[in-house]
Amino acid sequence: MSDLAYGFIALDLMPMLAGVLAALCCGLLGNHLVLRQQSLMGDAISHAVLPGLVLAFLVGGTINPAYMFLGAGASAIVTVVLIQLVRRLGRVEPGAAMGVIFSVLFALGVFLLEQGNARAVDLDASCVLYGNLESLSLHWTPADTWDAFLSKATLEQIPRQIWTLLGMTGASIVFMVLFFKELRISAFDPGISTAQGINASAIQFLLMVFVAAAAVASFEAVGSILVIAMLICPAATARLLTDRMGSQILVSALAALGASVGGYFLSANAPESLVHGGSVNAAGMMAVIGGVLLVLTIIASPRHGIVARAVHRQKLSRRIAMEDLLTTLYRAREAGAPHHASGMPAVARAKSSGLVTAKNGALSLTERGLADASAIIRRHRLWEGYLVDRAGLLPDHVHAVAETLEHLDSPSPNETDAPHGDQHGKPIPPAS
Amino acid sequence: MTTTGGSIPGAVDMPPTIDEIVRTLTLQAGFNTTSVIVGTTLLGIAAGLIGAFALLRKRSLTADALSHATLPGICIAFLAAPSLGLAPRSMPVLMIGAAITGVLGVVCIHLLITKTRLREDASIGIVLSVFFGLGVVLLSVIQTNASGNAAGLNHFIYGQTAAMTRSDTITMGVIGVFSAAVALLLLKELSLVCFNDSFARATGIPAWLMDTVILGLIVLVTVSGLQAVGLILIVAMLIIPAASARFWTERLWKLILLSALIGGASGYAGSSVSALLPRKPAGSVIVLTAGALFAASMFLAPARGVLATALRRARIRWRIANDHLLEYLFENTNTSPGRPLSDIADEHGIPSLRFKLLAKALQIRGFITMSNGVATLTHIGSARGARVARNHALWEQYLITHADIAPSHVDWSVDQVEHVLDDELVRRLERLLAESRA
Numbered sequence: 001m002s003d004l005a006y007g008f009i010a011l012d013l014m015p016m017l018a019g020v021l022a023a024l025c026c027g028l029l030g031n032h033l034v035l036r037q038q039s040l041m042g043d044a045i046s047h048a049v050l051p052g053l054v055l056a057f058l059v060g061g062t063i064n065p066a067y068m069f070l071g072a073g074a075s076a077i078v079t080v081v082l083i084q085l086v087r088r089l090g091r092v093e094p095g096a097a098m099g100v101i102f103s104v105l106f107a108l109g110v111f112l113l114e115q116g117n118a119r120a121v122d123l124d125a126s127c128v129l130y131g132n133l134e135s136l137s138l139h140w141t142p143a144d145t146w147d148a149f150l151s152k153a154t155l156e157q158i159p160r161q162i163w164t165l166l167g168m169t170g171a172s173i174v175f176m177v178l179f180f181k182e183l184r185i186s187a188f189d190p191g192i193s194t195a196q197g198i199n200a201s202a203i204q205f206l207l208m209v210f211v212a213a214a215a216v217a218s219f220e221a222v223g224s225i226l227v228i229a230m231l232i233c234p235a236a237t238a239r240l241l242t243d244r245m246g247s248q249i250l251v252s253a254l255a256a257l258g259a260s261v262g263g264y265f266l267s268a269n270a271p272e273s274l275v276h277g278g279s280v281n282a283a284g285m286m287a288v289i290g291g292v293l294l295v296l297t298i299i300a301s302p303r304h305g306i307v308a309r310a311v312h313r314q315k316l317s318r319r320i321a322m323e324d325l326l327t328t329l330y331r332a333r334e335a336g337a338p339h340h341a342s343g344m345p346a347v348a349r350a351k352s353s354g355l356v357t358a359k360n361g362a363l364s365l366t367e368r369g370l371a372d373a374s375a376i377i378r379r380h381r382l383w384e385g386y387l388v389d390r391a392g393l394l395p396d397h398v399h400a401v402a403e404t405l406e407h408l409d410s411p412s413p414n415e416t417d418a419p420h421g422d423q424h425g426k427p428i429p430p431a432s
Numbered sequence: 433m434t435t436t437g438g439s440i441p442g443a444v445d446m447p448p449t450i451d452e453i454v455r456t457l458t459l460q461a462g463f464n465t466t467s468v469i470v471g472t473t474l475l476g477i478a479a480g481l482i483g484a485f486a487l488l489r490k491r492s493l494t495a496d497a498l499s500h501a502t503l504p505g506i507c508i509a510f511l512a513a514p515s516l517g518l519a520p521r522s523m524p525v526l527m528i529g530a531a532i533t534g535v536l537g538v539v540c541i542h543l544l545i546t547k548t549r550l551r552e553d554a555s556i557g558i559v560l561s562v563f564f565g566l567g568v569v570l571l572s573v574i575q576t577n578a579s580g581n582a583a584g585l586n587h588f589i590y591g592q593t594a595a596m597t598r599s600d601t602i603t604m605g606v607i608g609v610f611s612a613a614v615a616l617l618l619l620k621e622l623s624l625v626c627f628n629d630s631f632a633r634a635t636g637i638p639a640w641l642m643d644t645v646i647l648g649l650i651v652l653v654t655v656s657g658l659q660a661v662g663l664i665l666i667v668a669m670l671i672i673p674a675a676s677a678r679f680w681t682e683r684l685w686k687l688i689l690l691s692a693l694i695g696g697a698s699g700y701a702g703s704s705v706s707a708l709l710p711r712k713p714a715g716s717v718i719v720l721t722a723g724a725l726f727a728a729s730m731f732l733a734p735a736r737g738v739l740a741t742a743l744r745r746a747r748i749r750w751r752i753a754n755d756h757l758l759e760y761l762f763e764n765t766n767t768s769p770g771r772p773l774s775d776i777a778d779e780h781g782i783p784s785l786r787f788k789l790l791a792k793a794l795q796i797r798g799f800i801t802m803s804n805g806v807a808t809l810t811h812i813g814s815a816r817g818a819r820v821a822r823n824h825a826l827w828e829q830y831l832i833t834h835a836d837i838a839p840s841h842v843d844w845s846v847d848q849v850e851h852v853l854d855d856e857l858v859r860r861l862e863r864l865l866a867e868s869r870a
Binding site for chain 2: 034037038039040042043047086089090091092093095096097098099100103104106107108109110111114115129130225226228229231232233235236239240267270279280281283284285286287288290291294298304306
């Protein structure tokens with residue numbers, strides 16, 4: 001085994017694995033939170049596990065993983081129930097209800113932390129926030145040859161947190177596969193879901209239990225801030241890239257993977273010039289990369305991205321400008337008056353694509369231009385007729401509406417839809 | 433190990449004497465303690481006041497994102513201050529940094545909501561976690577780079593009330609007075625925007641400007657509260673007093689006043705307890721006090737409290753049951769007079785104890801007289817029974833003929849809605865029905 005590989009395995013493998021597993025587990029479950037517009041449940045739960053952790057610590061006396069898991073899980077469930085209670089009984093707005101409950105529980109956690117011996121030992125409030133990824137390598141001393149590494153002894157050395165996360169990730173995947181249909185239908189239409197015999201609120205509660213468990217399994221290694229980031233950012237990224245549930249989940253998994261691996265490498269290899277020692281907080285960095293991936297998606301997503309939409313709008317406005325030029329020329333021709341528009345970008349484009357010619361400064365339609373213009377004028381006048389005959393609008397109200405409708409790609413009315421012809425006595429050009 | 437919160441100095445491991453308690457509560461327990469108590473009380477008042485508007489504009493969790501987003505600003509200000517020739521730990525510098533990234537965070541939320549297809553909840557969560565993550569990264573940079581004086585920065589996460597100085601108290605006083613003045617000056621505009629923003633826009637009040645004013649005040653309170661309660665708990669001081677006050681009243685000015693009062697009381701009580709008892713971090717005690725006031729308000733408030741609402745509902749149910757029984761009796765007087773009451777109870781499946789109570793109540797109100805288990809309607813009883821029965825029939829008819837325009841919020845079961853109708857509506861219905869039959 002090379003030094004480079006050994007260095008990676010000995011120092012970086014475990015923290016990175018923990019980050020990746022936590023990101024995957026939260027990122028997958030997060031899809032359902034984002035779709036249900038309950039992203040902030042993750043935020044509430046991961047703040048509110050603090051009192052449970054501290055109580056478990058005070059009762060157990062030491063850091064006992066089973067107690068801690070139970071304590072945190074219990075307070076997560078209490079949080080979900082209390083928020084529901086305050087919303088239903090107190091008729092408090094959901095955001096405020098969440099804010100009240102999680103901040104009071106967090107305050108209770110901070111308060112308890114100061115009591116007893118919790119302060120003196122290594123139960124650390126900031127560890128709850130940003131985890132303790134780096135410590136995962138402490139008791140991990142793998143063998144330095146591949147043969148020795150790939151043995152049972154190595155397995156036994158893997159830190160407990162990794163096993164917990166592995167189990168939780170597996171459980172989340174099983175949950176999401178088994179309940180794929182139920183989760184999807186209850187997210188989009190709780191009414192239909194109930195009508196089909198799928199109890200939407202039971203599914204909802206089950207989802208909350210899984211989110212709580214994922215938060216609890218992850219927080220010890222990666223801290224609550226990464227839990228919140230991974231519950232929301234990958235799912236939001238996927239939301240901007242796809243409209244289908246299956247691909248949404250796949251894309252979110254990829255985004256979670258990218259954010260955790262990328263964040264870890266950036267944090268471990270920060271430029272020495274900026275950071276003394278060359279490493280920064282890994283969990284924080286993963287959250288930041290999750291955000292960066294999202295921003296990149298917002299800019300560059302092929303359908304919903306800012307660039308794509310700007311291009312689309314630009315194309316559309318060009319087309320409309322061109323069509324308006326053609327119809328103006330058509331009407332000028334109809335009235336027998338020459339048209340002298342120039343300098344507009346649409347004119348240059350129309351000339352270069354052979355729809356319009358200029359003679360002595362006056363513009364006129366070519367044969368192709370005339371055909372295009374007739375088609376648009378035809379749509380315009382048929383729409384006007386339709387709006388008066390079928391939709392009951394007044395004749396002097398329809399021009400502006402038809403001005404918009406003439407640019408639509410969708411099928412326009414035909415002569416039977418507008419039996420009275422044009423509203424202003426003009427001929428309707430025949431269909432080509 | 434990070435110190436969380438930090439108790440106010442002077443507290444020792446002994447229960448306080450009565451003299452100490454009195455001196456602390458009357459602000460005579462030494463300069464430091466007094467300025468902390470006054471400062472947190474003022475902070476509570478300001479936060480409660482602003483929080484009322486934040487609650488009505490449904491901005492509670494935006495405030496949460498804002499306070500988390502201050503962390504990178506604090507770190508950047510700390511890192512940048514020396515190159516600008518300022519002391520890195522000077523409070524104004526850190527507060528300006530905090531305010532800048534806090535506002536940036538809110539702007540990002542707004543952009544995410546308006547420019548992408550993401551909803552508000554996801555946008556808030558994204559900004560909250562990514563900005564805070566950046567703050568954590570910068571914090572770790574500062575901790576590995578700088579010398580010992582950097583360690584204090586993470587106090588802003590959990591707050592350290594003990595570190596409050598006289599100038600902090602003055603800052604909070606100024607902010608409290610300022611936000612109260614702004615709220616009073618703009619009360620009409622703010623309340624219009626809070627309750628009906630499209631109407632406000634139609635009357636020429638720019639909703640966005642009012643939202644910006646509210647946001648500005650939230651930033652002010654958040655930044656000034658960082659030192660005292662920390663960036664995670666400051667949001668509690670904005671949300672909880674307002675949410676508690678909401679249970680007590682339906683009027684805006686009362687809501688604002690009560691919210692400020694509850695905020696101030698939590699600040700005062702929390703920091704006093706923290707000063708008197710050992711190991712009671714002020715930030716969390718303040719929030720727990722506010723939480724207790726919230727719970728008390730939620731259950732006990734007469735206007736919208738849980739108990740009062742349950743009582744009102746029970747009373748309505750009881751009245752409806754009374755009316756039902758009267759109606760049964762009225763119908764029986766016409767069809768089968770002299771039928772024993774227990775028969776009616778069996779027919780309608782009413783539990784016997786409840787039925788006895790109902791009959792007793794009708795007797796007390798003078799609607800029926802009882803003899804040998806047979807109830808006879810008195811004069812007023814049969815008048816009321818007739819009215820209930822008539823309402824019932826009218827409403828049934830109304831639903832049959834006007835079902836398409838029947839209000840959707842009434843209970844469709846005919847047995848209930850008759851009690852919704854008042855006399856005026858009944859007269860209108862009668863006319864309507866007479867017309868529809870003609």
